[in-house]
Amino acid sequence: MKKILFPTDFSEVATNAFVHALEFAKIVQAELVLLHSFDLPVFDNQFFPENYAVIYDSLELSQFEVFKHEIPKLRAIAEAHNLDKIKMTHKLMDGDLLHNIKKSIKEDKIDFVVMGTAGATGWEAFFVGTNTNDVISGVDVPMLCVPLEAEFRKIETIGFTTRFRPKDKKALKKVLSIAQKTNAVVKCLYVKTSDSDVETKTIEAWENEFRDDPIEFFVINSDEVKETIYDFILYKSIDVLTMLTYKRGFFEGIFKPSLTKKIISNFDIPILAMHID
Template identity: 75%
Template sequence: MKRILFPTDFSEAATNAFVHALEFAKIVQGELVLLHAFELPVFDNQFFPENYMIIYESVELSQFEMFKEEIPKLRAIAEERNLDKIRMTHRLMDGNLLYNINKSIKDDKIDYVVMGTEGASGWSEFFSGTNTGNVLADIDVPMLCVPIDAKFKKTETIGFTTRFRAKDKKALKNTIKLAKMANAVVKCLYVKTSKSDVDRSTIKNWEEDFENEPIEFFVIDSDEVKETILDFILYQEINVLTMVTYKRTFFEGLFHPSLTKKFANNFDVPILAIPMED
C-alpha cells in the first residue's frame, strides 16, 4: 500500500489540498500520514530561568489542542466524500517543517507528498520562496503541489512535459501507471524552441515505445514556453500536470521574473513534480 504524507497547517490552502490528497489516495489505493509541524520559540533561558519550561509546555499544549480540534474536521471532509475508509495516521512534530517532512519520509516510508500552497501570483513564485517550493527542491519522492485555487476535478487527463531526456522516460512510465489507476489518459507535451536540439527520430522512437499505452504526444513550436504550457493545460483540459524537476533546475531555467499577467493569474491545476537527478 502506498503511503502519502500530507503536511498541514490547517489553513484554507491546506484544507483544499486535503481533498486532493484523499482523492489521490483513492487512486493509488494508499493511506495518508497527516503531519503538523510547529517550531517552538527561542528564548534565552537566563532571562526566564523559572518559566522556561512552562513557556515551552504551554506552546506544545496549545499546538496539541489545535491538532486535536482540527483532525475531526478533516475526517468529516473524508466522510462527506465517502472516503472515510482511507486509513489516516497522525504526526505532531516540533521543529523545522522541511526537516520533519524528510524525517517522516524516511521513518514512515513515504511514497508521495501532497502539499497545498497559497499566495503565489504565478509559477515562478510558486516554486521559489514558499514552503512548498522549498520542500519541492529538497525531497526525493514525487510531490503533488496544489494551489489554493485548484478545486478538485476528477482526473481524466494528465499532462506530462518532457524534453525527451532518457530519465524523462522513467517518469513518463510512472505517470502512465497512475493514469491507468485513474482510468485517465496522458497528453505529453514538448515545446520545441528555436534552440531545441531534439531531432525527429528521438520523438518517433518515443512514440513507438509507447504506442500501446493511453498516451498522445504533442510537439509545439514556440519560444514562449510558459504561455505554451498554459495554453496546453487550458485547451487540452489537463487536470494534473506532471513535470520532471531535475532538482529544480528545470524550473529555474523555465521561469523568468517577467511573467505575463495572463500566465500569473491562471495557475489553477495541481502539479505532480517527479524528482530526478541531473
C-alpha cells in the same frame, strides 16, 4: 499499501489540498499520514531562569490542543466526500518543516507528498520562496502541489512536459501507472526551441514504444517555452500537470508575476513535481 504524506497547518489552503490528498489516496490505494509541523520560539533562558521549561511545555500543549481540535474536522471532510474509509494516521512534530518532511518520508516509507499553496501570488511565493524550493528540490518522492483555487475534479487528462531524455521516460512510466488507475490519458508535451538537440528519430522511438498506451505526444515549435506550456494546459484541458525538477530555477520563471494576469488567473490546476537525478 502506499503512503501519502500530507503536511498541514489547518489553513484554508491546506484544507482544500486535503480533498485532493484523499482523492489521490483513493486512486493509488494509499493511506494518508497527516503531519502538523510547528516551530517553538527560541528564548534566551537567562531571562527565564525558573519557568523556561514551563513555557515550552505550555506551547507544545497548545499545539497539541489545536491538533486535537482540527483532526475531527478533517475526518468530517473525508466523510462528506465518501472517503472516510481512507486510512489516516497523525503526526505532530516540532522543528523545521523540510527536516520533518524528510524525516517522515524516511521513517514512514512515504511514496508521495501532497501540499497546498495559495493562489497566483502564492504560486510565486511557493516555488520561488526558499522554504518550498527546498522542499521540492530536497524531497525525492513525487509531490502534488495544490493551489487554493483548484477544486478537485476527476483526473481525465494528465499533462507531462519532457525533453525526451532517458530519465524522463522513467518518470513518464510512473505517471502512466497513475493514469491507468483513473482511466486518464497522458498528453506529453515537448516544446521544440530553435536550439533543440532532440532528434526526430528519438521522438519517433518514444511514440513507437508507447503506441499501445493512453499517451498522446505533442511537439510544438516555439522559443516561448513557459507561455507554450500555459497554452497547452488551457487548450488541452489538462487536469494535473507533471513537471520534472531536474531544472533548478524553472519554477521561478514559470510563476513570475510578470506573466499576464489572464494566464495567471487561469492556472488553477495541481502540479505533480517529480524529482529525477
